Amino acid sequence: MNISILSVLLGLGGKCLLNWALVFLQRSHICRSFVGVFSVSLSVVDTAVTLIFAAIHIHTDGLLFLLDWQLTRYHTCLLVQILGQVYSLLQWPVVLVAGLDHFCTVSLPAASSGVKGIIHPLVTVLLWSLTVLYVFLLSDFDPALEDVSLHQMNQCWVFHTTQILQVVTLLSLTLACSVLHAVCSSTLLENPPEKNQITNQSRTRPRRTIACQVLSIFLSTWAPLLIFLAGLLLLPVGIPSYLGLNVAWLCFLNSFLITLVLCVAVPAPRLAQGLAAVPADSFCEWRIQFNLAAEDRT
Numbered sequence: 210m211n212i213s214i215l216s217v218l219l220g221l222g223g224k225c226l227l228n229w230a231l232v233f234l235q236r237s238h239i240c241r242s243f244v245g246v247f248s249v250s251l252s253v254v255d256t257a258v259t260l261i262f263a264a265i266h267i268h269t270d271g272l273l274f275l276l277d278w279q280l281t282r283y284h285t286c287l288l289v290q291i292l293g294q295v296y297s298l299l300q301w302p303v304v305l306v307a308g309l310d311h312f313c314t315v316s317l318p319a320a321s322s323g324v325k326g327i328i329h330p331l332v333t334v335l336l337w338s339l340t341v342l343y344v345f346l347l348s349d350f351d352p353a354l355e356d357v358s359l360h361q362m363n364q365c366w367v368f369h370t371t372q373i374l375q376v377v378t379l380l381s382l383t384l385a386c387s388v389l390h391a392v393c394s395s396t397l398l399e400n401p402p403e404k405n406q407i408t409n410q411s412r413t414r415p416r417r418t419i420a421c422q423v424l425s426i427f428l429s430t431w432a433p434l435l436i437f438l439a440g441l442l443l444l445p446v447g448i449p450s451y452l453g454l455n456v457a458w459l460c461f462l463n464s465f466l467i468t469l470v471l472c473v474a475v476p477a478p479r480l481a482q483g484l485a486a487v488p489a490d491s492f493c494e495w496r497i498q499f500n501l502a503a504e505d506r507t
Contacts, residue, residue, distance in 0.1 A: 211364045217289055221259040228252040228456040238489040243310040244463045246329040248456045286365035290352050293368055293450025298340050300372035311470045314488045369447025377438050380465055387472045388420045420472045427468040430493050434461055464493050
């Protein structure tokens with residue numbers, strides 16, 4: 210898609226403001242999870258790129274130099290395309306690392322916060338470094354630029370991202386299968402139980418209750434965004450790659466992964482009794498609902 214340079218600059222500026230607003234909103238626990246640490250790093254990278262882009266765009270007369278290298282509008286478009294490529298490649302690694310981090314938080318609530326405080330920044334720096342190195346050294350990335358004078362370039366050719374829809378589709382299918390399994394298993398055990406079925410019922414009914422409550426909490430918060438993403442999936446509309454990875458998307462992903470981990474990986478009795486730690490989330494009130502579930506179960 211062709212986007213004017215001014216529109217790219219405005220989009221990057223609006224993205225930076227949204228990123229820092231959400232980081233400020235979550236400031237009390239932003240460093241307690243990998244998603245939070247990565248959100249801060251993403252905000253810093255976006256801010257730096259926006260400032261560089263704005264500086265090049267303002268000096269349209271070609272008087273901006275970097276180490277005897279004259280910067281022109283060609284370099285703004287090249288910078289945006291490289292940034293979009295890096296963001297697209299980061300989508301799946303961020304999902305995998307964030308999911309593993311939430312699984313460890315829920316399964317090992319006694320894990321040292323000091324250790325996590327060291328691991329999260331290290332993993333974040335490692336992800337950025339490996340992705341940038343891959344783009345420059347190993348990938349077949351080929352910039353697409355207008356065939357005009359470097360000083361007369363008014364638009365940038367920007368790739369659109371498909372990773373967001375892929376992530377949402379896969380996680381949604383996994384979550385739907387886990388909830389369906391919990392409901393169906395409980396339904397099959399609702400016949401008069403034999404002695405050897407009592408234990409299974411005591412385990413399955415809490416699992417169904419927890420899965421339904423977790424799904425209800427998630428949908429009540431993020432249903433509008435899911436509808437928007439479904440519209441993008443059905444309509445021929447693309448998301449520019451340089452806007453695809455942002456803190457708002459990471460907040461949604463954080464809630465989605467918490468929902469998935471609680472439905473799939475955590476024993477229901479631990480959740481119902483309040484024995485499992487729930488990862489930090491600024492948008493979904495997980496703990497209150499689990500306390501109510503524990504009261505209903507008793």
